[in-house]
Amino acid sequence: MRADAETIGNSGLRFWSTRYGDSPVIGTAIHDGHDVRGDVAGLMALSDGERLREEDPFTAEMVSGLCNQIIVHRSRFEIDLNRQSDKAIYLDPDQAWGLNVWREQPSDTALGKSLNFHQDYYAMLEQTLRNMEKRHGAFVVLDVHSYNHRRAGPDGPATPQDKAPDVNIGTSSMDRERWGDIIDVVIEHFREVEVNGRPLDVRENVAFQGKGEQTRFVHERFPENGCAVAIEFKKIFMDEWTGEPDQLVIDQRRDAITSLEQVLTDVLRRRQ
Structure with a gap:
């Protein structure tokens, strides 16, 4: 029996949506969102397109x-x-790829609301994972992101392939010895997926090392039973400058992640 939960109201009021059921695997998309709270939206210097370029649609x-x-x-x-x-609000361009996010810095009250959102999210995440731990013992968090590889502009050169794998698996905050079987399975699973007639280039800790707060939080709070894998998909599934999606490639990524759930479930069961 699966429960769906979502904040009631229009899209600008939603915090997050959750689905919870009988599986030891959970996927997150914490940078997919584009909504901005009304009291800070008018203070931003960035256009919707500029924000979208650095989000993970x-x-x-x-x-x-x-x-x-x-x-x-x-x-x-x-x-x-x-x-x-303490670093989650981009108040300095150095925190945001050189972008000047604010034309007027939010008030302390507004910043406090944003920080409360951060605190509430991690309280929700910990409770969700506590429930998964109680039900299943060990669990896997698939922390899904995407990254740009055409920062020189829409007509400029792409980042060289040796520095920008199609799929980057970030593992720096985990106990690699404890969870190596999980990581090996994830990497091999994505390598079985093809793009334009060739296997995906899947590597570990190349473009990113998995140093994000969410994976760190999981490994700190659940050192025995929580494995959080940072998955960064290079934006070959869309035009990162126009936002135009390649639906076929997106569907391939979705199908690969969906089928990975059973693979990881089987690995976790063998570890018991």
């Missing part, structure tokens, strides 16, 4: 086939849930 769709999922609707430009709270 379509990652919610990629985890949509999983039994358990958390989808965040608020933009990382309001507050970045994948950074520690």
